[in-house]
Amino acid sequence: MFLGHFGVALAIKPLQPRVSLGTLFLATQLADLLWPTLLLLGVERVQIRPGLMAASPFDFIYYPFSHSLLAQLLLGLLLATAYGLIQHNWRGALLLGLVVPSHWLLDLVVHRPDLPLYFGSSPKVGLSLWNNLPATVTIEIGLLALGLWQYIRATRPRNRTGRFVLWGLVVFLVVVYLGATFGPPPTDISTLAWSSQVLWLTVVLGYWVDANRAPAGNIG
Template sequence: MFIGHFGVGFAAKQIAPRVSLGTAFLAAQWLDLLWPTLLLLGWETVRIAPGATAVTPLVFESYPISHSLVAVICWGMVLGAIHSIWRKDARGALVVGALVVSHWLLDAIVHVPDLPLTPGGTERIGLGMWESRAATIATEVPIFVLGVWIYVRAVWATLDKVGRFALAGLAAFLALIYVGNLFGAPPPSVTAIAWVGQAQWLLVAWAYWVDSRNRPA
């Protein structure tokens, strides 16, 4: 899943208005922000196998640090605690932690059984929706659209013109990336995957910029 995670990040604004969209994106996408660095370090591994599923050519061989359920819960507690200490926002901290865990839960819907429960365990989870491109789109796109709609309702009236333009551009750019992921050619190498994955930090920065254009009501 890709834009579904961002959709959940958008929607979090309704529950925790003090949490910046950038922070929500960082939390909802934390596992996939961490994973590229672990690939570069050789601590986690993935293999490119065109046709592995209808949606992605990637075979996730080992990613216990970033994507095992136990590790994900720990990451959620860590990010939630950091937010609580930094922002003095208990509700926001709970939402940040929940956003981290939501990533694993959404991935469990689309992944084939490759998500580990524990870092050293052999049990793997995944409902396999990636086996159907149509089912994946029918699930993920509504999550994204609903999330953007919720966020727009929450902030549109207090965004200045630059902020509105930045928000529209961010949503459109995420949709464009999604189409490219679905219908583009397989990546040329694992190293390329890792470095392109690092570019997701720019999306987090973009989201912080959008929220910075929010004027108090």
């Protein structure tokens, strides 16, 4: 899952307008933000196997520290605590704590049974939607579109930047997704890990978008 995680962040923004979209992107994608670095460090492992699934060539061999359910619950608690202490917004912190493990729930739908529940010798689960490319693309784009619709209803641009940077973000996300889905797979694990670091850019763009938009009721 890729676009769907961003769709969740966009959709829940109206629930806590004080929480920046960038922070919500950080929460929904925290697992995938940590995973490339853990790959580079050799802590987690993946193999590239073209043809493994219709929508993904990745055989996730070992990634409990970023993608197990327990890890994401703990990461959610950590992010929520840090946000609450820094921003003094504990309702927003609670939302972030719940949003982090939403990543695991969405991944559960698309992954084959490779998602661990906890560290160690855990059972692996997954519903394998990635074996159906048309259904995968439809759900990904549908979730992004739904979240975007909710976000646009709840916010208004403060200026011209607020209008155009949002659509630039959407185009960027869709292009990255389509390139990863329909383009050739990475040649090696190092290339995969380094190229995946571009995901941090989406967090920066989320902050930029939100800084130039305001809740709809605040714009006269």
